[in-house]
Amino acid sequence: MTTATGKTAARATDVWKVYGTGEAQVIALHGVTAEFAAGQFTAIMGPSGSGKSTLMHCLAGLDFTNRGEIHVGDTNVTGLSDRGLTKLRRDKVGFIFQQFNLLPTLTAEENILLPLSIGKRKPDRAWFDQVIDTVGLRDRLHHKPTELSGGQQQRVACARALVQRPEVIFADEPTGNLDSRAGSEVLKFLRRSVDEFQQTIVMVTHDPVAASYADRVLFLADGQVVDEMFDPTADRVLDELKRFDEVVGSAKNEGIQ
DSSP states (O other): OOOOSSSEEEEEEEEEESSSOOOOOOEEEEEEEEEEEOOOEEEESSSSSSSSSHHHHTTTTHHHHHOEEEEEEEEEEETTTTTHHHHHHHHHHEEEEETTTOOSSHHHHHHHHHHHHHTOOEEEEEHHHHHHHHTOOOTTOOOEEESSSSHHHHHHHHHHHTTTTSEEEEEEEEETSSSSSHHHHHHHHHHHHHHHHHOOEEEEOOOHHHHHSSSSEEEEETTTEEEEEOOOOOOOOOOOOHHHHHHHHHHHHHOOO
């Protein structure tokens, strides 16, 4: 397990997120308060509809909160203007998504450097080289996404996130479209980026094996934080998820009776 720096990379304070109105209203986040330590790998888990992706999107400035505050580092994300949110996403956060989100007309290297190009920033070539060698893409830099395997495409997405040196990387089901071998490669890279580069990662996943790569697992249910686990193993995570299913199932049965 990596040792966090003692600093907080991101935090949510009494965050509420509500979709719709009236009878169609859905409370996705119900007063969530959570901190994510710098230099730590945190997985967010929970049943479908628990609010885990909504929480990550609010933390990353991709969605707005109805109440409460979001901070990334020293920046109060709540109430930022569109320009402020664009700057936040460009300078302070990195993203890794299930669908890779690579531009098909660009090479792997061009995709990796795209956020820096948009921000008109020059890459640190020594850091770029270190990231490329760590992720194992040296011989694939001039290939376009269609010429890469799914695992290689996701590693391009990981390198793109890391090369910016963001304060925190948000990963939404990063292994969801990968087979077990490719998924393992990506998770090992994320683990190394924390251990060797002191990167901060917040990952949403439904997979206990993926969660076992993290230092800490935050469990959500019905839009609320219900538990956390440090030094997780796949078996312990699976047992915890089964317990949630039993509790939810019991509550629904009692409501029917």
